[in-house]
Amino acid sequence: xxxxxxxxxxxxxxxxxxxxxxxxxxxxxxxxxxxxxxxxxxxxxxxxxxxxxxxxxxxxxxxxxxxxxxxxxxxxxxxxxxxxxxxxxxxxxxxxxxxxxxxxxxxxxxxxxxxxxxxxxxxxxxxxxxxxxxxxxxxxxxxxxxxxxxxxxxxxxxxxxxxxxxxxxxxxxxxxxxxxxxxxxxxxxxxxxxxxxxxxxxxxxxxxxxxxxxxxxxxxxxxxxxxxxxxxxxxxxxxxxxxxxxxxxxxxxxxxxxxxxxxxxxxxxxxxxxxxxxxxxxxxxxxxxxxxxxxxxxxxxxxxxxxxxxxxxxxxxxxxxxxxxxxxxxxxxxxxxxxxxxxxxxxxxxxx
Numbered sequence: 001x002x003x004x005x006x007x008x009x010x011x012x013x014x015x016x017x018x019x020x021x022x023x024x025x026x027x028x029x030x031x032x033x034x035x036x037x038x039x040x041x042x043x044x045x046x047x048x049x050x051x052x053x054x055x056x057x058x059x060x061x062x063x064x065x066x067x068x069x070x071x072x073x074x075x076x077x078x079x080x081x082x083x084x085x086x087x088x089x090x091x092x093x094x095x096x097x098x099x100x101x102x103x104x105x106x107x108x109x110x111x112x113x114x115x116x117x118x119x120x121x122x123x124x125x126x127x128x129x130x131x132x133x134x135x136x137x138x139x140x141x142x143x144x145x146x147x148x149x150x151x152x153x154x155x156x157x158x159x160x161x162x163x164x165x166x167x168x169x170x171x172x173x174x175x176x177x178x179x180x181x182x183x184x185x186x187x188x189x190x191x192x193x194x195x196x197x198x199x200x201x202x203x204x205x206x207x208x209x210x211x212x213x214x215x216x217x218x219x220x221x222x223x224x225x226x227x228x229x230x231x232x233x234x235x236x237x238x239x240x241x242x243x244x245x246x247x248x249x250x251x252x253x254x255x256x257x258x259x260x261x262x263x264x265x266x267x268x269x270x271x272x273x274x275x276x277x278x279x280x281x282x283x284x285x286x287x288x289x290x291x292x293x294x295x296x297x298x299x300x301x302x303x304x305x306x307x308x309x310x311x312x313x314x315x316x317x318x319x320x321x322x323x324x325x326x327x328x329x330x331x332x333x334x335x336x337x338x339x340x341x342x343x344x345x346x347x348x349x350x351x352x
Contacts, residue, residue: 022034022352023068023352024352027069029069029070030069030070030071031067031068031069032067032068032069033065033066033067034065034066034068034351034352035063035064035065035066035086035351035352036062036063036064036349036350036351036352037063037086037088037348037349037350037351038060038061038062038063038132038347038348038349038350039058039059039060039061039063039088039089039347039348040058040059040061040133040134040329040345040346040347040348041056041057041058041059041345041346041347042056042057042058042059042134042331042343042344042345042346043055043056043057043343043344043345044057044134044324044325044331044333044341044342044343044344045324045341045342045343046324046333046334046335046339046341047324047335047336047339047340047341047342048334048335048336048339049336057331058089058331059089059329059330059331059345060086060087060088060089060090060330061132061133061328061329061330061347062085062132062328062329062330063085063086063087063088064083064084064085064086064098065083065084065086066081066082066083066084066098067081067082067083068080068081068082068083070105073104075106076104076105076106077104077105077106078102078103078104079102079103079104079105079110079112080101080102080103081099081100081101081114082095082096082100083096083097083098083099083100084096084097084098084100085097085098087330089330098154099114099115099116099117099154100114100115100116101113101114101115101116101160102114108163109161109162109163109164109170110161110162110163111159111160111161112159112160112162113158113159113160114158115154115155115156115157115158115180116154116155116158116160116173117153117154117155118152118153118154118155118173118193118195118212119160119171119172119173119195119196119197119210119212120142120151120152120195120197120210120211120212120225120227121142121151121152121153121154122171122197122210123197123199123208123209123210123227123229124137124138124141124142124152124210124227124229124242125137126199126206126208126229127208127229127231127240127242127260127262128262128275129238129240129262129264129273129275130273130275130294130296130310130312131328132328132329133294133296133308133310133312133328133329133345133347134294134310134311134312134324134325134329134333134343134344134345135273135275135292135294135295135296135310135311135312136325136326136327136328136329137242137260137275137277137327138152138326138327138328139277139292139312139314139322139323139324139325139326139327140258140260140277140278140279140290140292140314140322141227141242141244141258141260141277142225142244142246142327143279143322143323143326143327144219144220144246144251144253144254144256144282145253145256145279145282145285145288145289145290145316145317145319145320145321145322146253146320146321147219147220147253148321148322148323148326148334149323149326149327150217150219150220151212151214151220151223151225151246152327153178153179153193155173155175155178155193155195156175156177156178156179156180157175157176157177157178157180157187158173158174158175158178158193159173159174159175160172160173160174161173166201167200167201167202168198168199168200168201169197169198169199170196170197170198170199171195171196171197171198172195172196173193173194173195173196174192174193174194175192175193175194176188176189176191176192177189177191177192178191178192178193178214178217179191179217179218181218188216190215190216191215191216191217192214192215192216193212193213193214193215193217194212194213195210195211195212195213196210196211197209197210197211198210204232204233204234205230205231205232205233206230206231206233207228207229207230207231208227208228208229208230209226209227209228209229210226210227210228211224211225211226211227212224212225212227213225219251220246220248220250220251220254221248221249221250221251221254222248222249222250223246223247223248223249223250223251223254224246224247224248225244225245225246225247226244226245227242227243227244228242228243228244229241229242229243230242231262235266236265236266237263237264237265237266238262238263238264239261239262239263239264240261240262240263241259241260241261242259242260242261242262243257243258243259243260244257244258245257245258252282252283252284252285253282253285253288254282255282255283255284256279256280256281256282256283256288256289257279257280258277258278258279258280259277259278260275260276260277260278261275261276262274262275262276263275267297269299269300270297270298270299270300270306271297271298272295272296272297273294273295273296273297273298273310274293274294274295274296275292275293275294276291276292276293277291277292277293278290278291278292279291279320279322281317285319286319287317287318287319287320288317288319288320289317289320290314290315290316290317290320290322291314291315292312292313292314292315292322293312293313294310294311294312294313295310295311295312296308296309296310296311297309297310304350304351304352305348305349305350305351306348306349306350307346307347307348307349308345308346308347308349309344309345309346309347310344310345310347311342311343311344311345312324312325312342312343312345313340313341313342313343314335314339314340314341314342315340316335316337316338316339316340317338318337318338319337319338320337320338321334321335321336321337321338321339322335323335323341324341324342324343325341325343
């Protein structure tokens with residue numbers, strides 16, 4: 001079955017590669033095929049005593065292949081999406097591993113059921129400018145000093161309502177057993193996630209606010225978080241600020257705040273990007289903060305293809321072990337308490 005699917009998909013993907021940007025309509029809007037190829041060659045230093053095998057790493061960074069469509073359903077439309085990660089560096093992977101769902105949409109908005117990025121995660125990715133590279137924001141945002149990136153989830157067993165127009169995006173999600181710990185059985189209603197977000201765009205300004213509450217998260221326990229962001233975008237530049245605060249009733253490492261600033265400046269056929277992210281000490285625990293700085297130049301080959309060179313470094317306080325790379329980018333860069341991991345990366349990204 002899978003071999004037959006890919007015998008069909010490969011020629012369609014090839015046609016997409018030599019045609020125009022955007023998803024390929026196979027059967028009008030009823031079936032579209034889309035995807036992204038994102039590979040990089042990295043050189044990383046984990047800054048861990050006794051480690052001698054740091055150096056070059058070949059990384060697949062959230063490359064994907066997806067199928068989506070919409071079908072008439074009276075005055076509404078039935079919508080679906082079936083998206084999977086494609087592990088180009090190792091040949092591993094699975095089906096429907098990324099945002100996948102079915103639902104209905106109409107004048108009221110859309111309602112879907114499946115597994116999908118939470119509104120809290122979505123707001124962070126909208127703000128970020130280094131998504132899936134070594135500079136991905138998840139090194140600090142949604143991470144703790146010990147357990148790393150945890151609150152940028154793709155929630156399972158979820159229902160999500162969305163409404164969107166030119167100025168507003170509203171999302172509200174509820175998931176039972178959001179990490180699917182009870183797979184194949186009745187979903188565990190003692191483990192829940194609820195979240196919502198609002199995005200507002202007016203002219204050159206975008207602003208967003210998101211909240212998320214977990215009960216029984218596998219790492220963070222009973223935890224709540226708020227994330228607020230704003231950015232200003234002109235014809236050749238963008239600057240943004242983000243703030244998040246996390247609170248937990250069960251684990252002190254998740255009682256902390258973080259702040260970030262990013263800048264993007266157009267330069268010819270590409271742009272220069274930089275961000276600074278800072279996490280404060282966790283409640284009641286000293287020297288558990290960290291700072292991450294990322295720099296990069298991204299060059300557009302055309303509307304669908306780009307190459308880039310990026311650098312990222314994390315500086316931990318003596319009791320913190322925030323990673324050098326954590327989330328989105330395929331090869332993470334872990335460290336030890338007080339470590340200062342870093343990576344430099346040359347990458348290629350292509351969307352269809």
